[in-house]
Amino acid sequence: xxxxxxxxxxxxxxxxxxxxxxxxxxxxxxxxxxxxxxxxxxxxxxxxxxxxxxxxxxxxxxxxxxxxxxxxxxxxxxxxxxxxxxxxxxxxxxxxxxxxxxxxxxxxxxxxxxxxxxxxxxxxxxxxxxxxxxxxxxxxxxxxxxxxxxxxxxxxxxxxxxxxxxxxxxxxxxxxxxxxxxxxxxxxxxxxxxxxxxxxxxxxxxxxxxxxxxxxxxxxxxxxxxxxxxxxxxxxxxxxxxxxxxxxxxxxxxxxxxxxxxxxxxxxxxxxxxxxxxxxxxxxxxxxxxxxxxxxxxxxxxxxxxxxxxxxxxxxxxxxxxxxxxxxxxxxxxxxxxxxxxxxxxxxxxxxxxxxxxxxxxxxxxxxxxxxxxxxxxxxxxxxxxxxxxxxxxxxxxxxxxxxxxxxxxxxxxxxxxxxxxxxxxxxxxxxxxxxxxxxxxxxxxxxxxxxxxxxxxxxxxxxxxxxxxxxxxxxxxxxxxxx
Numbered sequence: 001x002x003x004x005x006x007x008x009x010x011x012x013x014x015x016x017x018x019x020x021x022x023x024x025x026x027x028x029x030x031x032x033x034x035x036x037x038x039x040x041x042x043x044x045x046x047x048x049x050x051x052x053x054x055x056x057x058x059x060x061x062x063x064x065x066x067x068x069x070x071x072x073x074x075x076x077x078x079x080x081x082x083x084x085x086x087x088x089x090x091x092x093x094x095x096x097x098x099x100x101x102x103x104x105x106x107x108x109x110x111x112x113x114x115x116x117x118x119x120x121x122x123x124x125x126x127x128x129x130x131x132x133x134x135x136x137x138x139x140x141x142x143x144x145x146x147x148x149x150x151x152x153x154x155x156x157x158x159x160x161x162x163x164x165x166x167x168x169x170x171x172x173x174x175x176x177x178x179x180x181x182x183x184x185x186x187x188x189x190x191x192x193x194x195x196x197x198x199x200x201x202x203x204x205x206x207x208x209x210x211x212x213x214x215x216x217x218x219x220x221x222x223x224x225x226x227x228x229x230x231x232x233x234x235x236x237x238x239x240x241x242x243x244x245x246x247x248x249x250x251x252x253x254x255x256x257x258x259x260x261x262x263x264x265x266x267x268x269x270x271x272x273x274x275x276x277x278x279x280x281x282x283x284x285x286x287x288x289x290x291x292x293x294x295x296x297x298x299x300x301x302x303x304x305x306x307x308x309x310x311x312x313x314x315x316x317x318x319x320x321x322x323x324x325x326x327x328x329x330x331x332x333x334x335x336x337x338x339x340x341x342x343x344x345x346x347x348x349x350x351x352x353x354x355x356x357x358x359x360x361x362x363x364x365x366x367x368x369x370x371x372x373x374x375x376x377x378x379x380x381x382x383x384x385x386x387x388x389x390x391x392x393x394x395x396x397x398x399x400x401x402x403x404x405x406x407x408x409x410x411x412x413x414x415x416x417x418x419x420x421x422x423x424x425x426x427x428x429x430x431x432x433x434x435x436x437x438x439x440x441x442x443x444x445x446x447x448x449x450x451x452x453x454x455x456x457x458x459x460x461x462x463x464x465x466x467x468x469x470x471x472x473x474x475x476x477x478x479x480x481x482x483x484x
Contacts, residue, residue: 072100278345
């Protein structure tokens with residue numbers, strides 16, 4: 001019989017303690033996967049906060065330079081009564097107009113108060129009102145517009161305190177995936193900033209403008225954003241928001257901005273001359289897929305396929321023909337038709353360029369003299385159907401027997417008179433109760449018996465200093481009205 005060995009009590013206690021410590025340590029030790037997840041979550045939070053701070057700083061940088069633009073323009077109305085009146089007045093749209101307002105965005109580009117926006121924002125505008133960052137409102141003057149790029153330059157009134165211009169960046173360094181911010185006044189909500197990324201670069205053939213090289217972004221752009229800046233994370237302007245691709249007319253995740261480099265070139269010319277001069281050859285370009293060029297026998301070469309050559313144009317004089325494929329200009333290879341349009345537009349007017357052309361698999365080198373594009377707009381846009389006196393806001397006609405019957409007058413044809421045919425809504429005349437059908441008797445106490453009398457009297461008047469005193473007959477009484 002083997003003797004049984006008894007373990008001393010203190011040994012059992014020690015073993016139990018060690019075992020318990022091991023178990024407790026295993027239970028309390030964090031799982032490595034949990035540690036990694038927690039560390040990753042903290043890192044993501046730091047990244048989000050850092051990005052948020054970048055957004056905040058960029059918005060703070062740009063906001064003092066943002067402009068909320070309101071334009072007023074004349075819109076036509078219909079109706080048989082109005083058309084009958086127009087026919088009697090022998091005019092188009094005189095009484096058939098309403099003053100409509102629309103909204104957009106702009107931004108200041110120098111301390112003197114020169115600003116940039118879209119052409120379509122101020123097109124045909126009778127008046128351009130601008131609200132600044134501090135809430136003050138001023139009237140802006142249109143220095144010039146360029147419909148071919150959809151850009152316009154405004155001039156704000158001078159003031160003692162310098163305006164705050166934006167910081168200019170460059171779109172050349174942008175890459176797809178970079179963060180960008182769109183700032184503007186969507187639906188009239190001023191100082192709005194939205195974020196997104198650069199979705200694509202070099203977008204063209206969108207049908208938005210003649211010269212297109214758009215930055216595509218998914219930053220929210222809505223009606224009212226037009227003309228606003230597209231910003232990088234440093235708050236520098238890299239583009240001018242101009243359009244969206246949407247069936248509803250509202251944000252759909254696809255917006256377009258003009259690269260700021262292109263915009264700066266247009267601004268420089270509009271400031272200097274009020275117009276943009278561009279080179280022109282006089283050709284029509286057919287945009288085709290590479291497969292079409294291959295089927296035509298041109299292989300994999302890029303270039304601009306000519307669809308027509310305008311008579312007596314530089315292209316015709318250079319003996320270019322429809323069906324020619326221009327593959328280079330002065331040795332610079334062409335990628336497509338848009339590339340040709342952009343390069344020719346940038347050529348100095350009067351310069352001769354060498355064109356490398358493929359014609360029925362033959363390679364030719366032709367010379368063409370670049371002239372100025374004939375449809376280049378000149379000067380600021382002119383509002384259509386403006387009233388005869390833009391300051392007063394009336395349209396007047398010599399009173400005829402037909403007009404007298406229409407307005408209900410007993411008129412002696414031997415006594416010449418001038419009748420107010422239309423009054424512009426919102427004008428000084430409208431605000432002071434002047435309405436169509438009144439006889440205009442005097443301007444500043446000078447009798448008005450002809451349109452020449454009216455023109456001379458209005459030219460002599462000083463509306464800005466003293467106002468203009470009119471005397472009108474409303475069919476019952478003769479009343480003096482001071483417009484100011």
